[in-house]
Amino acid sequence: xxxxxxxxxxxxxxxxxxxxxxxxxxxxxxxxxxxxxxxxxxxxxxxxxxxxxxxxxxxxxxxxxxxxxxxxxxxxxxxxxxxxxxxxxxxxxxxxxxxxxxxxxxxxxxxxxxxxxxxxxxxxxxxxxxxxxxxxxxxxxxxxxxxxxxxxxxxxxxxxxxxxxxxxxxxxxxxxxxxxxxxxxxxxxxxxxxxxxxxxxxxxxxxxxxxxxxxxxxxxxxxxxxxx
Numbered sequence: 441x442x443x444x445x446x447x448x449x450x451x452x453x454x455x456x457x458x459x460x461x462x463x464x465x466x467x468x469x470x471x472x473x474x475x476x477x478x479x480x481x482x483x484x485x486x487x488x489x490x491x492x493x494x495x496x497x498x499x500x501x502x503x504x505x506x507x508x509x510x511x512x513x514x515x516x517x518x519x520x521x522x523x524x525x526x527x528x529x530x531x532x533x534x535x536x537x538x539x540x541x542x543x544x545x546x547x548x549x550x551x552x553x554x555x556x557x558x559x560x561x562x563x564x565x566x567x568x569x570x571x572x573x574x575x576x577x578x579x580x581x582x583x584x585x586x587x588x589x590x591x592x593x594x595x596x597x598x599x600x601x602x603x604x605x606x607x608x609x610x611x612x613x614x615x616x617x618x619x620x621x622x623x624x625x626x627x628x629x630x631x632x633x634x635x636x637x638x639x640x641x642x643x644x645x646x647x648x649x650x651x652x653x654x655x656x657x658x659x660x661x662x663x664x665x666x667x668x
Contacts, residue, residue, distance in 0.1 A: 441523055441524060441525045441644060441645045441647075441650070442524055442525070442539050442540070442644070442645050443522035443523060443524065443642055443643065443644040443645070444469055444472055444522070444535055444536075444537065444539060444540070444642070444643050444644075445469075445472050445490060445492045445518065445520045445522070445640060445641075445642055445643075446467040446468055446469040446470075446492075446537075446627065446640075446641055446642075446643060447467065447468045447469075447470075447492075447493075447638060447639070447640055447641070448465060448466075448467060448468075448550065448633055448635055448636075448637060448638065448639050448640075448641050449466040449467065449468050449626075449637065449638070450465070450466055450637050451463065451464065451465050451466070451632065452464060452466060454618065454619070454628065454659050454660070455659070455660050456657035456658055456659055456660065457657065457658045457659075457660055458657060460657050462618045462628075462630055462656075462659075463630065463631065463632075464618050464619075464628040464629060464630055464631075465628070465629045465631065465632055465633045466626055466627075466628060467626065467627045467628075467629055467633070467641060467643065468625060468626055469536070469537040469625050469626065469627050469643075470492060470493060470625050471534040471535065471536050471625075472490035472491070472492055472522075472534065472535040472536075473490060473491045473492075473511075473513045473514075473516065473532065473533070473534055473535075474488055474489070474490055474511070474513075474529050474530065474531055474532060474533045474534075474535070475489050475490060475491045475507055475508060475511040475513055475516065475519065475531070476488075476489035476507060476511065476531070477489075477527075477529070477530075477531065478521065486523070486527050487521045487522060487523055488521070488522050488523075488524060488527065488529050489519055489520070489521050489522075490519070490520055490521075490522055490535060491508070491513065491515075491516025491517075491518065491519055492516055492517065492518040492519075492520065492640070493516060493517045493518060494514050494515065494516060494517075495515050495516060495517045496515070497515055499515070500515045507519075510531075511531040511532055512531065512532050513531075513532055518640055520640070520642060522535075522642070522644075523644075536622070536625075537620055537621075537622055537625060537626070537627050538620065538622055540617055540620055540627060540643065541617070541620060542617055542618060542619050542620060542656045543616065543617065543653045543654050543655065543656045544616070544617045544645075544652075544653060545614055545615070545616055545617075545645075545646040545649050545652040545653065545654060546615055546616075546617060546629070546643050546644060546645060546646055547611055547612065547613050547614070547615070547643075547644050547645075547646050547647060548611070548612045548615055548629060548633040548634065548641055548642070548643055549609065549610075549611045549634075549641060549642040549644065550609075550610060550611075550633055550634035550635035550639055550640070550641040550642070551607060551608065551609055551610070551634065551635050551639060551640075552606045552607060552608055552609075552610040552634045552635060553606050553607070553634075553635065553636050554605075554606045554607030555605040555606040555607075556604070556605065557602065557603065557604060557605070558602065558603075558604075558605040559580055559582070559602045560580075560581075560582040560583075560600060560601055560602050561580045562605065563600075563602065563603065563605045564600045566582060566583070566600075568580060569581060569583075582600070582601055582602065585599070610634035610635075611634075612631075612632075612633055612634060613646065613647070613648060614646055614648065614649055614652075615629050615630060615631050615633070616629070616630045616654045616656065617629060617630070617656070618630050618656055618659065619656075619659050627643065629643075
């Protein structure tokens with residue numbers, strides 16, 4: 441398994457040389473710098489902590505600065521733990537977008553868009569009530585909360601009601617990589633991924649389809665065409 445941290449920049453579309461259209465999400469993948477190594481002897485599990493995107497020292501706490509100085513790297517905004525099948529990284533090493541290639545199948549982990557406090561219609565996709573005159577019921581209400589006599593007339597845990605919607609971890613499985621642009625530190629992923637623009641996402645090898653590959657047609661290189 442291999443992983444890398446990136447930032448969702450938005451969606452666009454690219455075309456293959458035969459005219460095939462690919463709707464893609466652009467993931468900015470700056471070099472991930474190894475800031476800490478987790479070992480089974482010391483931490484109970486194996487992982488690599490990486491930092492993403494530089495930030496100024498005065499914006500760091502003292503514990504954070506201690507981690508960065510011990511690793512000998514510049515301060516980073518995001519610290520994320522990644523799992524690898526082969527733990528052959530050292531402090532200060534850089535993990536770049538070239539660990540993935542076009543056609544690979546991956547999972548994308550992100551944080552879904554937050555919608556705040558929403559009603560049951562939007563949160564759980566309940567049906568809207570009748571809107572005619574004399575309906576006598578809130579049109580967007582959640583419906584009856586009553587239980588029968590055998591259930592001691594209370595609201596049971598897990599009842600679908602109004603409440604906080606979104607802003608939680610979401611994973612999309614088995615997406616395919618259309619292209620890897622090393623010059624611009626970008627990976628193009630077919631389809632949509634969780635989260636708003638500029639949010640942090642993690643790309644990892646597909647858990648349910650390890651080593652899977654899909655056919656991706658050659659993408660049109662407009663820069664080369666203009667140069668000609």
